[in-house]
Amino acid sequence: LKPGSARLYEMLYDAYGSQHWWPAADRFEIMAGALLVQRTAWRNAESALTALRDRELLSPEQLAVADTRQIESSIRSAGFFRSKARRLQGLAGFIVGAGGIERLDAKPTPELRQLLLALDGVGEETASAILLYAFDRPVVVIDAYLRRLIQRLSAAGKPPPDDAIAAWVVAEIDDVPRLNELHALVVEHGKQVCAKLPRCRHCAVRDVCRWGYATP
């Protein structure tokens, strides 16, 4: 798959429109949401955020000193609530210790990424999502949906490594607003399209051929 051989952003935006993920929300809330939504439907992560907000726990300062069991009971709806409560508190402590989000925002992207990756529960994808959505850095969020999409569009043998995918995407778009929208669009598309293509025989999705995927 060569750079510029497909216009991924255009195709997705035309098909699904604006997804308005995290529109002007609180920065810490975005970071907490990024942890809570892992392997979970957004609806359930959102209700966990609401519960935290209702109990006045949705800030670094309050979360850092809160009773862990109270956090757990607030976020049960998001699943994995014991590990996620621990990780949320770790994130909160990190931010407080760093002197706040504004202080962190002064750091260059590579350094900030390393700091985030050092946290429990923050891997490559979550670090990228936080950099993009909470810190407005021009970062490509690479998830399973994007890997699958790229592989289907490329029709190649072995899947390209993540850094190649990132380079390919950046060749088309490199600005924060569209990188932000792209990740949301990729997720929406990934949920719409049958995961078992081209093997799936009873796929209800009709826009398959348009995306260059093999017909079921």
Next chain:
DNA sequence: CACCAGGGTGGTT
């Protein structure tokens, strides 16, 4: 009932 959801971690081959 099975399967999936805006992953990450620790252990085993």
Next chain:
DNA sequence: AACCACCATGGT
């Protein structure tokens, strides 16, 4: 490096 089980709730 490539797998694996595990984490756990809520919706379809």
